[in-house]
Amino acid sequence: MSASTTTLRYPGYMNNDLIGLIASLIPTPRLHFLMTGYTPLTTDQSVASVRKTTVLDVMRRLLQPKNVMVSTGRDRQTNHCYIAILNIIQGEVDPTQVHKSLQRIRERKLANFIPWGPASIQVALSRKSPYLPSAHRVSGLMMANHTSISSV
Numbered sequence: 001m002s003a004s005t006t007t008l009r010y011p012g013y014m015n016n017d018l019i020g021l022i023a024s025l026i027p028t029p030r031l032h033f034l035m036t037g038y039t040p041l042t043t044d045q046s047v048a049s050v051r052k053t054t055v056l057d058v059m060r061r062l063l064q065p066k067n068v069m070v071s072t073g074r075d076r077q078t079n080h081c082y083i084a085i086l087n088i089i090q091g092e093v094d095p096t097q098v099h100k101s102l103q104r105i106r107e108r109k110l111a112n113f114i115p116w117g118p119a120s121i122q123v124a125l126s127r128k129s130p131y132l133p134s135a136h137r138v139s140g141l142m143m144a145n146h147t148s149i150s151s152v
Contacts, residue, residue, distance in 0.1 A: 037068040
């Protein structure tokens with residue numbers, strides 16, 4: 001929960017209010033199938049097992065079903081897709097790394113978007129909390145609007 005409000009607590013020049021965050025995820029009031037994902041999600045014992053936390057690794061892991069906080073039973077027969085994605089990336093991040101990561105995700109077609117809307121991942125960069133020590137250089141939260149939630 002704290003990762004979703006980090007842009008409010010440590011505001012930058014963009015995404016510094018809740019309405020701005022949610023408005024980009026929900027294009028119309030009836031399309032409100034929100035889900036979240038977080039990485040790296042670790043316990044004290046498993047911190048050493050996370051190899052690296054580069055921007056590309058974090059953004060790629062956020063799209064993996066095992067890092068999503070809701071189980072929707074996505075199957076290959078049903079053509080579910082993303083309506084919108086907002087990634088909040090915390091930590092020491094260079095904006096050029098974000099741009100390169102978005103290009104690689106687009107080239108590899110890791111995210112399947114709706115055909116009638118913009119097929120892009122929005123990214124908000126945020127500082128880490130100075131009060132919460134972390135072993136990871138970069139962490140990320142994905143807030144997504146996905147059609148598979150409609151079946152839950």
